[in-house]
Amino acid sequence: MSIKAPKGTKDILPSEINDWYKIENAAKEVFEKANFKEIRTPIFEDTCLFERGVGDTTDIVNKEMYTFIKSDRSLTLRPENTAGVVRAYLEHNFYRESPPVKFWYKGPMFRYERPQAGRQRQFHQVGIEMFGIQDASADAECIMLAVEFLNKLGLNDLIVEINSLGCPKCRQEYKDRLKKAIAPFLDGLCEDCKNRFEKNPLRILDCKNEECNRLFEKYNLKNTVSSIKLCAECDDHYKKLKKYLDILNVKYEENTFLVRGLDYYTKTVFEIKSNNLGSQNAVCGGGRYDGLVETLGGPHTPAVGWAMGMERLNSLIPNSETSKIDFFIVSDNQPEAVKLTYKLRNKGFSAEFDYNTRKFAKQLEKASKIARFAVILGEDEINNNYFTVKNLIDSQQTKMSFDELCELAKS
Ligand SMILES: [Zn+2]
Numbered sequence: 001m002s003i004k005a006p007k008g009t010k011d012i013l014p015s016e017i018n019d020w021y022k023i024e025n026a027a028k029e030v031f032e033k034a035n036f037k038e039i040r041t042p043i044f045e046d047t048c049l050f051e052r053g054v055g056d057t058t059d060i061v062n063k064e065m066y067t068f069i070k071s072d073r074s075l076t077l078r079p080e081n082t083a084g085v086v087r088a089y090l091e092h093n094f095y096r097e098s099p100p101v102k103f104w105y106k107g108p109m110f111r112y113e114r115p116q117a118g119r120q121r122q123f124h125q126v127g128i129e130m131f132g133i134q135d136a137s138a139d140a141e142c143i144m145l146a147v148e149f150l151n152k153l154g155l156n157d158l159i160v161e162i163n164s165l166g167c168p169k170c171r172q173e174y175k176d177r178l179k180k181a182i183a184p185f186l187d188g189l190c191e192d193c194k195n196r197f198e199k200n201p202l203r204i205l206d207c208k209n210e211e212c213n214r215l216f217e218k219y220n221l222k223n224t225v226s227s228i229k230l231c232a233e234c235d236d237h238y239k240k241l242k243k244y245l246d247i248l249n250v251k252y253e254e255n256t257f258l259v260r261g262l263d264y265y266t267k268t269v270f271e272i273k274s275n276n277l278g279s280q281n282a283v284c285g286g287g288r289y290d291g292l293v294e295t296l297g298g299p300h301t302p303a304v305g306w307a308m309g310m311e312r313l314n315s316l317i318p319n320s321e322t323s324k325i326d327f328f329i330v331s332d333n334q335p336e337a338v339k340l341t342y343k344l345r346n347k348g349f350s351a352e353f354d355y356n357t358r359k360f361a362k363q364l365e366k367a368s369k370i371a372r373f374a375v376i377l378g379e380d381e382i383n384n385n386y387f388t389v390k391n392l393i394d395s396q397q398t399k400m401s402f403d404e405l406c407e408l409a410k411s
């Protein structure tokens with residue numbers, strides 16, 4: 001039996017690669033304009049980094065990590081990249097630099113989930129992280145860059161949802177209020193929610209379980225607990241964020257029940273949804289995580305960032321065409337064809353010849369599939385030092401010199 005790619009993984013084929021380049025190039029362009037630098041961290045890290053950094057009450061850490069033991073060390077394939085970036089930030093003493101320190105990343109992440117449409121076990125994320133700035137202008141810049149990046153990819157019909165989860169101080173009061181409201185029907189909730197009740201009751205609002213949601217409705221949970229009462233500092237930060245977004249012309253909606261799936265967020269959280277292709281899709285999620293650097297052993301460092309799933313982005317943008325090479329050399333004189341191919345490549349063009357020296361008709365057929373121009377190099381051309389060039393888009397055929405050939409491909 002032939003071996004297939006593991007469940008939940010996918011080959012990215014040459015016919016799809018231009019879509020990936022499109023996303024990666026847009027990321028590089030938009031982020032570097034704002035002085036974010038790319039960082040590439042390892043695909044696996046010490047397991048405890050994620051237990052501490054992502055949070056041991058999250059589904060990611062509890063159920064979805066690919067963990068393995070090697071030489072008595074527990075290692076885990078990264079399920080997300082913020083923890084790894086923070087680890088690198090500390091390991092290389094970036095906190096000693098004058099803030100902000102800004103990174104962007106792209107790459108594969110791994111979560112053991114039930115594969116379903118648009119969800120893979122190896123998937124890719126692109127994201128940004130900004131360290132060292134407490135002011136809400138940093139949150140606004142991150143949100144703005146997400147919008148700019150999505151716009152660059154042709155996604156314009158966006159909904160930006162924002163919320164503030166406050167700091168540990170003002171969140172405690174909210175947690176208590178939430179627990180009080182949930183306690184009467186806690187027994188009916190799913191196992192996950194029961195676990196979250198003590199450790200992280202906020203996450204209960206995020207539960208996707210149908211029965212849980214039915215109970216929330218029945219007990220009118222969202223209205224009973226209303227929203228978090230922010231302390232003066234958090235309230236000021238949230239107001240500033242909204243002001244900055246107004247200045248930047250970023251339209252947003254406030255969603256007081258937006259809590260996000262990770263434990264580490266403080267103050268700002270946000271999500272961006274796209275209406276492209278009819279249905280509404282969440283394409284970006286992020287927020288501020290002022291406690292994470294300290295949790296991972298560093299000095300107190302405010303930080304904010306977001307991540308986007310690249311497969312999701314890919315499904316929302318129109319497919320690019322497979323790129324064609326500049327020249328295909330059609331000839332029955334192999335040594336001359338090889339010579340011309342390398343001469344063109346040395347000039348910076350992409351070129352190929354027929355390795356099997358098949359009949360001209362076969363070679364032209366191949367050329368029309370993979371190249372922009374066919375260069376016909378027959379006996380007459382070789383003896384009289386010219387080329388017959390066929391434009392494979394409009395089928396026009398012209399005789400020309402080598403220099404003219406080069407000029408043609410540049411146009
Ligand atoms: Zn607060």
Ligand SMILES: [Zn+2]
Nearest residue numbers: 190193207212
């Ligand atoms: Zn639940």
